[in-house]
Amino acid sequence: xxxxxxxxxxxxxxxxxxxxxxxxxxxxxxxxxxxxxxxxxxxxxxxxxxxxxxxxxxxxxxxxxxxxxxxxxxxxxxxxxxxxxxxxxxxxxxxxxxxxxxxxxxxxxxxxxxxxxxxxxxxxxxxxxxxxxxxxxxxxxxxxxxxxxxxxxxxxxxxxxxxxxxxxxxxxxxxxxxxxxxxxxxxxxxxxxxxxxxxxxxxxxxxxxxxxxxxxxxxxxxxxxxxxxxxxxxxxxxxxxxxxxxxxxxxxxxxxxxxxxxxxxxxxxxxxxxxxxxxxxxxxxxxxxxxxxxxxxxxxxxxxxxxxxxxxxxxxxxxxxxxxxxxxxxxxxxxxxxxxxxxxx
Amino acid sequence: xxxxxxxxxxxxxxxxxxxxxxxxxxxxxxxxxxxxxxxxxxxxxxxxxxxxxxxxxxxxxxxxxxxxxxxxxxxxxxxxxxxxxxxxxxxxxxxxxxxxxxxxxxxxxxxxxxxxxxxxxxxxxxxxxxxxxxxxxxxxxxxxxxxxxxxxxxxxxxxxxxxxxxxxxxxxxxxxxxxxxxxxxxxxxxxxxxxxxxxxxxxxxxxxxxxxxxxxxxxxxxxxxxxxxxxxxxxxxxxxxxxxxxxxxxxxxxxxxxxxxxxxxxxxxxx
Numbered sequence: 380x381x382x383x384x385x386x387x388x389x390x391x392x393x394x395x396x397x398x399x400x401x402x403x404x405x406x407x408x409x410x411x412x413x414x415x416x417x418x419x420x421x422x423x424x425x426x427x428x429x430x431x432x433x434x435x436x437x438x439x440x441x442x443x444x445x446x447x448x449x450x451x452x453x454x455x456x457x458x459x460x461x462x463x464x465x466x467x468x469x470x471x472x473x474x475x476x477x478x479x480x481x482x483x484x485x486x487x488x489x490x491x492x493x494x495x496x497x498x499x500x501x502x503x504x505x506x507x508x509x510x511x512x513x514x515x516x517x518x519x520x521x522x523x524x525x526x527x528x529x530x531x532x533x534x535x536x537x538x539x540x541x542x543x544x545x546x547x548x549x550x551x552x553x554x555x556x557x558x559x560x561x562x563x564x565x566x567x568x569x570x571x572x573x574x575x576x577x578x579x580x581x582x583x584x585x586x587x588x589x590x591x592x593x594x595x596x597x598x599x600x601x602x603x604x605x606x607x608x609x610x611x612x613x614x615x616x617x618x619x620x621x622x623x624x625x626x627x628x629x630x631x632x633x634x635x636x637x638x639x640x641x642x643x644x645x646x647x648x649x650x651x652x653x654x655x656x657x658x659x660x661x662x663x664x665x666x667x668x669x670x671x672x673x674x675x676x677x678x679x680x681x682x683x684x685x686x687x688x689x690x691x692x693x694x695x696x697x698x699x700x701x702x703x704x705x706x707x708x709x710x711x712x713x714x715x716x717x718x719x720x721x722x723x724x
Numbered sequence: 725x726x727x728x729x730x731x732x733x734x735x736x737x738x739x740x741x742x743x744x745x746x747x748x749x750x751x752x753x754x755x756x757x758x759x760x761x762x763x764x765x766x767x768x769x770x771x772x773x774x775x776x777x778x779x780x781x782x783x784x785x786x787x788x789x790x791x792x793x794x795x796x797x798x799x800x801x802x803x804x805x806x807x808x809x810x811x812x813x814x815x816x817x818x819x820x821x822x823x824x825x826x827x828x829x830x831x832x833x834x835x836x837x838x839x840x841x842x843x844x845x846x847x848x849x850x851x852x853x854x855x856x857x858x859x860x861x862x863x864x865x866x867x868x869x870x871x872x873x874x875x876x877x878x879x880x881x882x883x884x885x886x887x888x889x890x891x892x893x894x895x896x897x898x899x900x901x902x903x904x905x906x907x908x909x910x911x912x913x914x915x916x917x918x919x920x921x922x923x924x925x926x927x928x929x930x931x932x933x934x935x936x937x938x939x940x941x942x943x944x945x946x947x948x949x950x951x952x953x954x955x956x957x958x959x960x961x962x963x964x965x966x967x968x969x970x971x972x973x974x975x976x977x978x979x980x981x982x983x984x985x986x987x988x989x990x991x992x993x994x995x
Contacts, residue, residue: 594987637948
């Protein structure tokens, strides 16, 4: 049973240049205790989809359609007050940039206690004690002293720990982490990710991990969604995505990584061209214009569905047959996108 | 200069920044050793990769080598010639041979200049081309980096991040340099665009015999493009050697720590 079930989510922004179709036909679910990785390039809709779940994209020029079921209720139908009961309580979110997500005028402790007292009827002193406990749990040294520090007195890694402490304040069932380690150095990133994994094991929460780093996904996720130009193009278990990928965009992403089986200085298999503008996305498959394997049928949008009878949970949006995929995805002996022969129309 | 001499030879380079405090008169209360006794060489046509975390001094090192920042002490020799101590006027002809590509393709291009002005500026400054020759030269450079001639009179905001980085590369190539210092040239770009820029840089190296100092925090990328790798930590190079050797059997503890922290894009690796 899914903890959260997103069905046919559409998010459109009306801008002065036209309507941006930021999220299109997005459907996925996540179960308790699961880590779902969402990968994709900037502008693919991964952040917008998740912010919409929490009602953070609502506005006069936003059109939202679809359903987001969480514990029997549709989050998209909830009013502001009702949604506030969920947000920061049962579903919490951490953002990429910990400096701009913390308020510079309030101490770390005040910001954590606020998130506790918004949802729980506890005394100031008890909330403060809980804040100190949380800071200790996420590995902030000397939490009793640091609780009164301001964000600028924390380093980048410590700020991200404080953000995590705040998100965990009310024992959320689902944590949405949007590029939680992108602004951090690799050694700090490793500490934060292992902290998240450890907390997840202990608290049993589900985690949506949004990132553009396939390494982070490979080491942390149970399942992966690959997003491209507003749509999910592939959804599968971690091994299926990395070893049996079905969508040419996924092949291209995997192939373009410098890896040990490539000789240094060899050309990296690259994806030609640029992602399309979401103001006027191409007809049919959004990846069609960059895909060396595109054919007539790609002018119709391929549904996100299972392509192999024995793995129903592995879905992709590509018209090629399973046999064609297995043959075409090999470029120079490894998974990758072949170079296009003739230029795109 | 013998033919075996390195293109660039940096010896014991030091850059200290003063920490100042005081109300009316700034007093120096301490120093930050951003670059602290760094030595390395780069041969013609070679790529030296420099990896390290933020604050390790990688960018300061690049800027000090080019004398965009004045070094505190040490020596920088380019084709055997000592650069430290040269006046701005004496430096100028040498700048033709050494160019830089910056990390952020958004802030490193003047938003009020057209591509022709951005790429043409070094050609004019160094008196390489003018008039009709300038236009032809700029269009050739754009073509070389994979942009089309109609991009000639556009402004930076009309381009994507990857295309802007191509403009930055065209500008660096304009003076036909022998050495390019690339400071995190792909870290602001998306994965699929990263590969395009890395391929472009290797093609240019092969065609033009360029040497690169390639600074990045992504060890996978650095390993792929570099012949040799230097690892920086706290302003010092803690280890340097052939790229494969440094990555497969690191000798220094910090290098080991850094390498083990890099997430590997292979799920089998974590078990």
